[in-house]
Amino acid sequence: MENISYEHRVKDARAPYWQAAMRPDEDLRSALEYSPDGIIVICHDDTVKFVNESFTLLTGIKKEQILSQDQQVLNDILTRLSSRVIEKGRVGLLYKLRQDNFNNPHKFYRRKTDRVNQLFTETPEFRVLQKIVRHPSDGAVKEIIYYRDITHDYHSNVTKSEHLLAAAHELRNLIGNILGFSEILKTKLCAQDENAFLVEAIHSQSGFLNQVLKDLLSLNQFEINAGSEVELQKVELNTEVRKMTDYYFPPANRPPIEFIPATRRIEVVMDVNKFKQALYNLISNAYKYSSGRVIVKVNAPSAEHEVAITVIDYGIGITCEQQKHLFKKYWRAKADQAIEGSGLGLVLVKEIVELFNGRVEISSEKDKGTAATIFLPRQLS
Incomplete structure (x- = not known):
């Protein structure tokens, strides 16, 4: 079979192979082989029946490593693959840096990761693959597993989070100033002053906005790729x-x-x-x-x-x-x-x-x- 690069496959529309997945076996095999997504077909006896070229290009795992193997063998290989990337600190649920072991053994870091539905690879560049499982209605095979490259979306979300974080920090500084000045005004105005109500409203609403930004910053710190320190x-x-x-x-x-x-x-x-x-x-x-x-x-x-x-x-x-x-x-x-x-x-x-x-x-x-x-x-x- 002619070897087609992964980059060339990605340019093709994905819709036809989704439709072809319900056709007779040869059409299905052809559609899956030329898909830009990495695809694995699992038989009813839980063995790997088919692996396409894109899966190898995306993960670096050769077909002969998993063809005819039990699905658990496949899962173990993919877990080890993701774990190697996670242990390097690029992504991960909870990890610690070696240099902290002596100075601060309680310091951990966390990065938001979906280890069930996402796969992390370095082949050789860093990739994030989204796992999608389909069960064909004709029952010819147990399931078809798609691994779609979402690296661009992954990095885009990180960039958006970073920009949001920077904007929220700037806004919080400004609101902090408003809070401070309104606090000073409150101490200088007596309750009977006609402006006292307005100053109290400014102070109260500024406090609310400050809390919203505080929550937003905290939440973003968990979601952003840069991670969050955990003591x-x-x-x-x-x-x-x-x-x-x-x-x-x-x-x-x-x-x-x-x-x-x-x-x-x-x-x-x-x-x-x-x-x-x-x-x-x-x-x-x-x-x-x-x-x-x-x-x-x-x-x-x-x-x-x-x-x-x-x-x-x-x-x-x-x-x-x-x-x-x-x-x-x-x-x-x-x-x-x-x-x-x-x-x-x-x-x-x-x-x-x-x-x-x-x-x-x-x-x-x-x-x-x-x-x-x-x-x-x-x-x-």
């Missing part, structure tokens, strides 16, 4: 959460947080400052969307390998349908539009908690309240 350390959870709740100042005329510790000592590994940011976001939401008491509870079932930190309020709550959208960036329920918010808080909480291999769950009932729970792995002795 992991073992801590006693009851002690840390109690300190955080004691130092949190509720809104005016609202009761302080009710803290309910676990009945025994609990150790976890986490970045205390980042966890505080996540917990404060949940507590802030609890006060924002309720008018009564707010409870923070630590619980560690003896049979479980994780601990739970739950923030409970008895406020407006949300419907089951609305709960499906809670972790979408910028999403807010229609009923919440009158309440200040950016739609970034819960997204940021989820990003932070996942740093520690944790998860977030929201349980809520309309007009009855909400319980937001952070689950973290226990440090078992």
Whole structure:
């Protein structure tokens, strides 16, 4: 078969081979062979039946390495391939630099990566491949796996994030100045002054914008390719959460947080400052969307390998349908539009908690309240 370069294949339209995938075997094989995407066909016995030339060009893996092999062999090879790139620090979920091992053994770095649906290669240049799985309706084969080169989009998203980060930093500096000057004006004006209300409004809205930008900067820091520093350390959870709740100042005329510790000592590994940011976001939401008491509870079932930190309020709550959208960036329920918010808080909480291999769950009932729970792995002795 004539050897056609990968660059030449990419210029061809992709639509025909998607349509040809449902044709008889020869048409299917021809369409898949000349596809610009790397393609692998898996039989019903879980062996690799077909590998096209583009897959070799994109990954550097030769056909004879995987043809007729079990799919698990393929998965192991691809995992090792991505891991080599991740260990070099280009991408990765959580890694540490060798030079930090001695000076700061708790310092880690995180870079946003989808290790399930993305493949990272260096053949020889850095590439990001998106994995797409299709199951032909005729049942002739188990599945067809496409590996599409999305390197350009990957770098474009990084560039956009960097520009957004730079713009947000500049805006935050300007808003910080407005906050400072309005604070000075507030101290110089008496309550009866006709301009006092305007100054208070400027100060209040500037504070809100400052918080929005703070959330945006934090979220971008997790998503941007440059990564985010993580200072992991073992801590006693009851002690840390109690300190955080004691130092949190509720809104005016609202009761302080009710803290309910676990009945025994609990150790976890986490970045205390980042966890505080996540917990404060949940507590802030609890006060924002309720008018009564707010409870923070630590619980560690003896049979479980994780601990739970739950923030409970008895406020407006949300419907089951609305709960499906809670972790979408910028999403807010229609009923919440009158309440200040950016739609970034819960997204940021989820990003932070996942740093520690944790998860977030929201349980809520309309007009009855909400319980937001952070689950973290226990440090078992």
